[in-house]
Amino acid sequence: MVSPVLRKQHILIVFGTRPEAIKMVPVVQALKAQPGIRATLCVTAQHRKMLDQVLSIAGLTPDIDLDLMLPNQSLGDLLAR
Numbered sequence: 001m002v003s004p005v006l007r008k009q010h011i012l013i014v015f016g017t018r019p020e021a022i023k024m025v026p027v028v029q030a031l032k033a034q035p036g037i038r039a040t041l042c043v044t045a046q047h048r049k050m051l052d053q054v055l056s057i058a059g060l061t062p063d064i065d066l067d068l069m070l071p072n073q074s075l076g077d078l079l080a081r
Contacts, residue, residue: 008036008037008038009036009037009038010037010038010040011031011037011038011039011040012040012042013027013028013031013039013040013041013042014042014043014044015043015044016043016044016045016046016047016051016066016068017046017047017050017051018047018050018051018053018054021043021051021054021055021058022054025054025058025060028041028058028060029058029060040063040064041060041061041062041063041064042062042063042064042065042066043055043062043064043065043066044066044067044068044069045065045066045067045068045069046068046069048067048069
């Protein structure tokens with residue numbers, strides 16, 4: 001059995017808009033640089049093009065891409081997915 005102290009902590013980071021990405025990029029980079037942390041990046045892609053630009057500049061690739069947004073989608077449609 002692995003000691004809880006030696007086991008990597010798993011952190012899921014979720015965001016979907018450009019403003020969120022701009023704020024979270026330094027946090028994601030810092031977490032990914034820590035040897036005792038397994039950071040998983042998940043994006044919802046609410047602002048697909050703008051979000052992809054920020055991620056590209058930062059050199060980050062999402063581990064999970066929910067790609068939730070569709071053209072002319074209502075909030076109800078989004079929540080139902």
